[in-house]
Amino acid sequence: xxxxxxxxxxxxxxxxxxxxxxxxxxxxxxxxxxxxxxxxxxxxxxxxxxxxxxxxxxxxxxxxxxxxxxxxxxxxxxxxxxxxxxxxxxxxxxxxxxxxxxxxxxxxxxxxx
Numbered sequence: 001x002x003x004x005x006x007x008x009x010x011x012x013x014x015x016x017x018x019x020x021x022x023x024x025x026x027x028x029x030x031x032x033x034x035x036x037x038x039x040x041x042x043x044x045x046x047x048x049x050x051x052x053x054x055x056x057x058x059x060x061x062x063x064x065x066x067x068x069x070x071x072x073x074x075x076x077x078x079x080x081x082x083x084x085x086x087x088x089x090x091x092x093x094x095x096x097x098x099x100x101x102x103x104x105x106x107x108x109x110x111x112x113x
Contacts, residue, residue, distance in 0.1 A: 003103040011103055014110065028102050029056035035109060036078065051077065060101035061086070 001007050015031070016023040033052030034041060036059045044052065058080045061067040066089075070081040089097070 001107065003100045008099060008103055011106060015106065018110070025099065025102075026053055028106060029053045029060075029098075032056035032059055032102060032105055056102075057098060060098050060105065063101050063105065064097050 012023050012028070015021075015028065019027075019031075021027060030049060030052050033055035036055055037052065055078060058067055058078070062069060062080065066082065066084045066086055067080040068083050070079045073079055086094070
């Protein structure tokens with residue numbers, strides 16, 4: 001299955017059913033962040049949730065060649081380094097890039113479960 005808006009909507013529906021939530025784009029990024037942090041689903045503070053969404057974005061931008069992993073911080077969270085300028089991306093292209101990468105990431109991870 002390749003990325004397009006119809007297939008994205010089907011994936012959001014699948015995730016919504018699997019996690020018994022009304023999933024949206026931020027929830028998809030949150031899931032990717034949880035997966036990458038490796039601590040599993042648990043109760044997270046509001047700040048941790050925001051950090052997990054950002055981790056999800058950074059992970060996807062690594063796959064698109066804009067960032068690369070750069071170790072971890074003092075709390076064990078992954079750090080990233082910019083290798084291609086993100087400033088050159090329009091908001092709509094950034095959104096498209098993140099959604100397409102999230103689609104590919106989640107299809108791979110969900111089919112492995």
